[in-house]
Amino acid sequence: MEEELIKKLSLDDFIQIMGEEPQSEGLHVFISKNFTQIPITYPFRNLGNDILFVEKGSLKVSINLITHTLKKNESIAVAQKSVIQMLEISDDLSVININFSTKFIVDNFFKSNSIDAFSYFTHNNAPKLKLSKQEGKMFKIMARILKDYNKKEQAIFKEEIIRNTFGVIAYKFAEIFKRTYPDLKVELSRQEELAIRFWNILQENVKIERSVQFYANTLNVTTGHLSKTLKEVSGKTASQLIEAAVIIEARLLLQDPKLSISQITEELNFPDQSFFGKYFKKQMGLSPSAYRKENRK
Template sequence: MKKIAQLSFPKFVDLYADKSVGTDFFITEEKQLLELSEYPYRSEGYIIGICTRGTAKVEVNLQIYDARTDAMLLATPFHVLRIYDASPDFLCRFVVFTKAFLTEHNTNSHFIESFSYFNTSSTPVIYLNDKSAEPLLELYDLIRKTLQREDHPYRTEISRNLLTILLYEVAADYEQQHVIIKNKLTRKQELNNLFQDLVFSRYKEHRNVQYYAEALFVSPKHLTETIKEVTGKTAGEWIDDAVVLEAKVLLRNHDFSVAQIAEEINFPDQSSFGKYFKKQTGLSPSEYRVKANG
């Protein structure tokens, strides 16, 4: 089985960005995605993409969707993506951003989780009509023009606020279509959805599969095998990813010491948090903080 690649944000910027804010936020003009079509990958960023021409197949967490004009892709760092069978004229434009960019100066580090379409169990591809696509594409243009004003002292702040407006516009479209796009789920998919929702509400307090299995009235073995089959990752890996993502966001904020972050994520002490974080990322919390803040 091929190893799923991690598409780093700097690599993503190199491939596609027309204008960016550091390595945390960028927007593209209409682009072909052929560079990303061969293998499945995970992005470090959240993605909002709109297909503007042509067709393709989009595979998200092993489920396949049709991309066509005005189809919108909504992906998180927890999604495994693959785009293939693209028509020669397939084009799309998209914004990509990190959680840290969106939540910098926001006291709620899980602001992005308030948007249901960015839950890992939500439908990642929706189909817009011309009326709903138009204001979204206009926002893309506003963001692009803002990023072009490289000498503007508040370019980053304005871009962040325009991104927030875009998120709410997408939320309105997603909620209107939710009944239409809701899939008939298999029992395994239903269990995965319940598990994903539970993880993102309990991962600070509970990091063992046993807890989630008991809460969902299944055995740990059945839960792990089912989640692996549906998503390509084990239940334990999903839990670890949720914990590490929160730790990374907090480590970028120098107002918090490593000891405070360990307490916030319910580790017994700084040492155990440090060992856990290094096992997952290959870096100590302090090393990651230095690297992330460049």
């Protein structure tokens, strides 16, 4: 199909939807006033990285089909290419969202002693963080400084202030992350690096390639080595991870009532609707139509 059914939203798209003025390339700081309604009602795939912080009120959001409820002084990192849907907001919701590109990180922080600070932002399903009252106050001040300088066309030491202010935020989040989740690894082994490379390639090709051989060839490893490594890292084989990724895409598409089962079958590159139905039911225990009906309740 020519049209992407789960919309991809770039930073420019987000700026337009939110009625914001552009700031600088690769970085945008959004500080909301009270929302009166959900600004984006459909699931979308983000093309940047985000730090989402609730300043006041509460927000219920789905990220890669995992539902999170964020309340005052809680924050979550959203890695690029995640599928996001805002589900519920309180009447008094105020948020701060820092959107940044991978290029911004590479250009400003790609040093061996800096990588550790950004590990939290690379998790596909990062846990939410709870900031103390003082930490929340500090973050709000830093975010406003960052936005102020990011909006300026010219300022003495503008780039340095932006880089160092963002760096303070990143390091503080890294400290909170490590304090809250001390057992999560940061340094990647060769096996973990291969798993991440596999996942990135899978995200790009999940709709058209479901063969373990394709991914093994792309990574220049054998199918056996790939599956063994993925099993060690994730607890699942390559074929199981491919199936899981396909099912995530299918479930997301099935949440859109405007799409027919036939359209979803075509979008996911299945040979026919019957084959897709059997594939989906094997994984979920329900047919696509039954799953859709169940999730409308």
